[in-house]
Amino acid sequence: MLTMPVELPEPQLKPHTDIVLRKRYLHKSLDGATVETPRDLFWRVAASVAESERAYPASPYAPEPEQLAREFYDLMTSWKFLPNSPTLMNAGTDLGQLSACFVLPVGDSIEEIFDAVKYAAMIHKSGGGTGFSFSRLRPKDSRVGSTGGVASGPVSFLRIFNTATEQIKQGGTRRGANMGILRVDHPDIEDFIRAKEKEGEFNNFNLSVGLTEDFMQAVEKDEEYALRSPHSGKVVRRRRAREIFDLLVDKAWSSGDPGIVFLDRINRDNPTPDQGEIESTNPCGEQPLLPFEACNLGSINLSCFHVPGHEQDADPFEGGIDWEELRRVIRLAVRFLDNVIDASRFPLDRIAETVRRNRKIGLGVMGFADLLFLLGVPYDSPEGTALAERIMSFINAEGHAASAMLAEERGPFPAYETSVYARQGLGPYRNATVTTIAPTGTLSIIAGCSSGVEPLFALCFTRNILDGERLVEVNPHFEAALHRVNEATPELMESVARTGSIQQMDFLPASLRKVFVTAMDIDPVWHLRMQAAFQRHTDNAVSKTVNLPNSATREDIHAIYWMAYEEGCKGVTVYRDGCKNLQVLATGEGQQKMDGNAAPAEPVSTVRKRPDILQGFTQKVQTGLGAMYLTVNEVDGKPFEVFATIGKSGRSITAKAEAIGRLVSLALRSGVSVRDIVTQIKGIGGEHPVFRGKGLLLSIPDAIAWVLERRYLKDQPVSMLAPDLEEHRCHECGGELIFQEGCLICPQCGYSRCG
Structure with a gap:
């Protein structure tokens, strides 16, 4: 690797950059100690990606990639551009897998199905997310010719993929994440739409229904459409299109799943149709890919290009944005992403071949809401969508110009001659696609800006x-x-x-309230209009959530889905605030009260008396606040009381540890099960988490839960017993997750259910 210059400046970290980098990106030793600084990380990435220049003699940087490495370093540490997480994690390492997005085929045989499970495990281990279409699988109860048995259908195999993902954590730093898609004309489509009716089911999957033009036209005309068996092509039965569409709307209203993607529209923009149809996307839906294809992504921080003092100009967009600097960053970012393809090691040879044949990249944006704030433009306004079109049109045009320049220097992507560009006399280009609007939940915390093209979820x-x-x-x-x-x-x-x-807050100026709107302040129509504005100038697709208030009706969601179809979006995800059915910490009587089934009588407290002599054990646990000694005394092999001691007496931490121990003891003596206690206190976040084994201990209560779970719940850990907690709480800081950019994310620490 290129030697780090002595004079290389330390990056000026944003308020929470250091926390996120330490938790997710900085390399650690086997005992969990951090062995890399932010400066080391960004030089490692810059140097590794710049080394790819040596393969291209015509490159102006080929003899001296050190110069380009410094430019890449400055690009990232100025927070003007960041690549996707696997590049930050793995560039310059033995693993070397730098792409975020993969799509794998699922064929209609046991061998092909379990090959896909195996390949997905390899990708998740390397830090990527996977998308699958289950549309090739024959419907349930159909005959399997080779065995004479009957097929179990796509949803049953979806469960296998979900369970396999549960066991694999991506590279130890990213959760496994998947997209599952089924065509709307598959005979099992109703089972698929209902797959997430039970909360906690398929929690490692985002689900989307692949809609076709024929289906949408049948909905519009209130006609029936054909359901076809994929292995034979025969019509199995016909269904009224509006009934299926209404079912889709109902389930999206209930839980946010499934979303929808417009398959025919995606394939109309397929740049290499001779290689087959696009069947699926990556986990958040913004990157349609061919089977065995991958893509690496990166995002430009638009808030870095604001020029103050032009808010009152006749055209504030012209003077208020540094277009020349944006052009420079776009061209450098395209070179960076193209180099990543050469620098990356892929988990399968088949994937490496497909990626290098098409060389797709996905350059997107973040910080858009911040730019609107700086310009004094409301998100939910014609001016806001006009800026979206103007800025994304510029990025798309300059990105393709940069790709064309690289084609002159390095040659076009190998499949160019059979691509739609060659047929239309466009290019040649180095990359089959250039632009994608991807989620940037963690990256935006590092860069200190708003996420993707989303409005802020909260001002404070x-x-x-x-x-x-x-x-x-x-x-x-x-x-x-x-x-x-x-x-x-x-x-x-x-x-x-x-x-x-x-x-x-009517006492604040109306002009302030007009500009500083949040996701839940905005009429859903404007969410959709903004997505469509970006989509019109994006090669791939746009990751965006249409947030709706809890009071939104099914008719509202129906209108959003139909508007997405009419406005040219390639897919849409909606989320109605509070639509999940389970309250996170409600169990037993508490759940009965919410359900209206509580018994009228007052509960009776029966606290067991403490015997004079008890036996137990004491375990030392290292927490972020010091060593804690947890004593657990038992009756008949079951825990009866606990005492937690940490630090010297008199400290507030010691008092809180003692209080938690007393309350847990009271619960145990009152007959509350260990499982219920662990469910309540496991995952509570703290300021100083520490590594323990393969996971983190987040706080004193989390450490107590860890001891109790290991001792008494070995066969049934709480993560398997409480999918509602898994669904709603951040696994790292215990904060509340929000639904944004097509995924559950934590706005406090950057944790994402989609990796």
Whole structure:
């Protein structure tokens, strides 16, 4: 690897960059100690990617890739551009797998199905996410000629993929994530649409129904359409299209799943149709890919290109954005992403062949909501969507120009001559696709900007820190605007943090409330219009969630789906606030009360008396706040009481540990099961998590849960017993997950259910 220059500056970290880098990206020794600094990380990535220049003698950087490495380093540490997470994690390492998105075929045989499971495990281990179409599998109860048995259908095999993913954590730093797609004309489509009716089912999958033009036209005309068996092509039965569409809408209203993708529209934009149809996308839906194809992604931080002082210009977009610097960054980012293809080691030779044949890259954006704040433009306005079109049109055009320049220098992608570009007399290009709007949940925390093309989820939120203190975190552009109108008080920040919004605060200027809108303030129609505006100038697709209030109706979702079809989107994901059926910590009587089935009588407390003599054990557990000694005394081999001691007496931490121990003891003596206790306290986040084995201990209560679970719940860990907790809580900081960019993410630490 290229030698790091002595004068290389340390990156100026954003407020939470260091935390996220330490948790996810900086390399660690076998005992969990961090052995890399942020400066080391970004040089490792820059140097590894720049080394690819040596393969191209015509490159101006071929003799001295050190110069390009420095440019790449400055590009990333100025937060103007960041590549996808696997590149940050794996560039310059023995693993060397740098792509985020993969699609694998699932054929209609046991051998092909389990090959796909195996290949997915290899990809997840290397840090990638996978998409599958299950549309080739014969429907359930159909005959299998080779055995004389009957097929179990796509949904049953989907369960196998989900279970396999549960056992594999991506490279130890990213969860396994999948997209499952089934064509709307598959005979098992109703079972697929209902697959997530039971909350916690298929929790490692995003699901989408692949809609066709024939189906949508049948919905529009209120006609029937044909369901065909994929292995024979025969019509199995016919269904009224509107009934299926209404079922889709109903399930999306209930839980947010499944989403929809428009397969015919995706394939109309397939640049290499001679290689087959595109059947699926990556986990968040923004990257349609051929079977055995992968793509690496990167995002430009638009908030870095604002030029202040032009808000009142006749055309604030022209003077208010540094277009020349944006052009420079686009061209450098395209070179970076093309180099990543050469620098990457792929988990399968078949994938390497397909990737290098088409050389797809996906350059996207983040920080768009911040740019709107800086320009004083509301997200939900014609001016907002006009800016989206203008800026993405510029990025797409400049990205393709950069790809054409690389084609002159290095040659076009090998499949160019049979591509649609050659037929249309376009190019030649180095890359079959150039632009994608991807999720940037973790990357945007590193860069200190808003996520992707989403509006902010909240203007303020509270973060729980050490010793029970709460820190109110405020969007810096919102805080600056409050200072300008002399309203930046701690009391106001606390009030905003409780709701996340300022729309009901009539004492604030109307102009401020108009610009600083959040995801839940915005009419769903504007979410969709913004997605469509970006889609019109994006080669691949756009990762975006249409957020709806809890009061939204099925008719609202029906309108959004239909508008997505009419506006040219390639897919859409909706999420109605609070639509999940289970309350996270409600069990037993608490759940009965929510269901309206509570018994009228008052509960009776029966606390067992403590025997004079008890036997037990004491275990030392290293927590982020020091060594904790947990004593567990038993009766008949079952826990009866616990005592937690940490640090010297008199400290507030010691008092809290003692209080938690007393409350757990009271619960045990009152007959509460170990399982229920662990379910309640496992995963509670703290400020100083530490590694323990293959996982993290997040806090004192999490450490107590860890001891109890290992001792008494070996065969049934709580993660298997409480899918509701798995679904709603951050596994790293214990914070509440939100649904954004097609995935459950944690806005506090950047954890993502989709990797």
